[in-house]
Amino acid sequence: MNMKLPSFNVKDLMREAGTTISTQVSRVVQLTEEKLNLVPDKTEYDNNFEALIERQESTKALTEKIVKDCESVLVPVLGNRVEDFIFEKIEKKKPQRLSNIEFLGLDFIEAGGVFGSDGSYGSALIKTGQAEQKLGQCERDFIANTGMCFLQPLKKFLDGEMRTITKEKSVLEAKRLDLDSAKSRVRKARSLIGQQTAERDLRVAQSEYDRQLEITKLLLEGLGSTQANHLRYLHAFVESQVRYYAQCNKIMHELQKELASLGGDGPKYEIVVTDEEIEAASRNNIHSEPLNYQRARVLCSYDAKDNSELNLVANEVIFVAECSPPHSDYMHGKQGLLKGLVPKAFLEILED
Incomplete structure (x- = not known):
């Protein structure tokens, strides 16, 4: 069976490649001359646009810092964070690892079993170990909730909207270099034909620059509306912390009562947390799912x-x-x- 191969116009391909290379060379030359202060009239952005760029850059930098520091709080061990990042990129389930507090709980339980659960000290060790394991589970839930309601939306913002803006800014800078390079060619033109060609190129470059400037400006102005969403994520993060610390408080308050019932020489002071305080701290527990979910x-x-x-x-x-x-x-x-x-x-x- 004869297959008809697609036809390629070698001359057109070479012409397009030559045009691309020529454009890249012109941009490099223009940028080099600007670095050496050899350009008399570099195109500048207006003050409003510069302010939008400054806001975008600070938003990007601070959001990245918040994400990084929050990850450090949730997963303090750098090696574990790197491992989680790799599993996330290859879309594999993250390894289930015990936290330090859970390991401590296991040690308490093991020691309590060896010392004897019928004795006060052994029983207290086991109860404390069980409480530590509950704390570990609360911590695990807190990390998962924070990742879902706070970190993931911020990462999506950085990988989506912010990356698009960064890309369009790069395109705008390239169009700006093309425009200034076209202006330079107009100044350097010696013949009438050369002058007309350079002016035509300048009009095209100016049109492309203006269009890209408008696109980039609209994207930068849209950043202001993202703060409302980020505020919602922050509220969810704080609520997650409230719930986490309320649960920890309740677990340790109950453990304190259990240890007191075992007798022995307890501490000379007692941290008193009333049931009303625990209830108030836990009132906003919106993690538990109603039956109809x-x-x-x-x-x-x-x-x-x-x-x-x-x-x-x-x-x-x-x-x-x-x-x-x-x-x-x-x-x-x-x-x-x-x-x-x-x-x-x-x-x-x-x-x-």
Whole structure:
């Protein structure tokens, strides 16, 4: 069977390649002359645009710093963070590792078994070890919740919107170099034909620069609206901490009572935490799932239209429930500690 091969115009390909190389060379020459202060009239951005760029750069740098430091708080061991990063990139399940407090709990339990659970000290060691393991589980839940409701949205922002802005800024800088290079060729033109060609190139370069400037400006101006979403993520992070420390407080308060019931010489002081204080700290425990919640997989990513909705990432699993009263297009969703409306069309209900 004869197959017709696609035809290639070698001259066109060479011409396009030559044009690309010529453009790159012109940009390098223009940039070099600017570094050497040999350019009399470099195109400058106006003060408003410069302020937008400054805000974008500070937003990027500070958000990256927040993400990095938060990861350091959640997973203090650098080696573990590197391992988690690798597993995340290859889309494999992260290894389940015990925390230091869980290892300590196991040591307490082991020692209590050796010393004898019928004795006061052995029994106290076992109870303390069990409490330490509960603390470890609370810490594990806190890390998972914080990752879902705080770190993941910020990382998505950096990898999505911020990366797009950075790319468009690079394109704008290239168009700016092309424009200034075209201006330079107009100044250096000696013949009438050369002058006309250079002026035509200048008009094209000016048009492309103006268009890219407008695109980049719109993206930079849109950054202001992202702070409302980031504020929601911050609220969720704080609520996660409140819940975590309230749980830890309750566990240790109960352990304190159990150890006191065993007798022996206890401490000369007692940290008194009332049941009312524990209840007040735990009142906002929004992690526990109502019976009517179901698990659902997100079919494709969705950007929230306003603060009443949740941002969704393709293939993530969230909890959903029917709205009250029921809504034909939306369900009530829970994404870690975030709550909001989610469109039914973007969901696949999973069987338990």
